[in-house]
Amino acid sequence: MNRMTPVTVDSADPVATPILEGFKTQYGMIPNFFAALGVDGASLSAYLNFAKALEENDLLTERLREMIALAVANANGCHYCVSGHTFSGKKAGLSPEDCIAAQCGKAEDAREQAALTLALRLIEARGHLEDAELAGAREAGLSEPQIVQICAWTGLNAFSNWINNLARPKIDFPKVPLQP
Template identity: 55%
Template sequence: MSKLPLVTLETADDLAQPILNHAKTNFGMIPNFFAAIGIDGASLSGFLTFQETLNNHAQLTAKQRELIALTVANYNGCHYCVSGHTFSAKRAGLTPDECIDAQKGKSEDTKGQAIIDLALNILKTNAHLTDEMLASAKSNGITDQEIIQITALTALNTLSNWVNNIVEPTIDFPKVDLIPNP
């Protein structure tokens, strides 16, 4: 059971209600994350607008964005997001092993590993990246624009992780175990 009551179409505020209605039409149900962050319609609207803008103007591929989401969710201990992003990562083309590796902070792809390393360094240092961390990212093909997008995606995913960690909605995706952080 959720720690906070999930919002419904009947209890949603004026900002959340049309978004939840749209989600129900698209998915055939309201995903529990939407019902959790939708407790505050401004937060739901802002989150989705930020996400849509990043996705529509992404410098990173869908697979690379999912590497970040899985790495960040596992680091933040968000069981809901690890499960949800494993589902979406597979749809984006990651294999089950690549999803598990991302949870562990690993990628076979050099740029993928650099993206994961940067996201983890952002989390571990509260974005106080050293010159060496930035140089390593750049030497592995990450541009200045991608550094900012990786930072934005790390923050956006952390927001969803934190909301889910607070609310603890029922996982409505196939459950995937968290992997202990190294």
């Protein structure tokens, strides 16, 4: 159930309107997350520009980005994002089992595991990692620029989780349960 009034193309502010029109043209509808975030066009624009800049210069695979999104969403209790990223994670090559494991912060590949561990520790420790934790990420093969991008994706995903937890938009995807 929505706790905030989602915007439409007709009710959005001048910054959000063309963005929402673009979603409507591209998808035939406005995904509920963007209708919730679009309550403030500046925040919607900033979110999309941040994601675009990361995607255009990404040092992480789409698969790993989806795994991070799943781990962060589950940690933040965001049912909308767990469902959405399970949907998009499958398109990025994740199996249903991979998606559940990622929600739990688990991966079979050591480098992917290091990235998930780092993302979850960034949330838990609010960025105050121990030297040994940072060294462990490097030892697993993550470069410093990749570590910064993991931090950026973690923050961007946490922001979307918070918006969804605040607004509680209707889930547009097949619902997936949170993992304990």
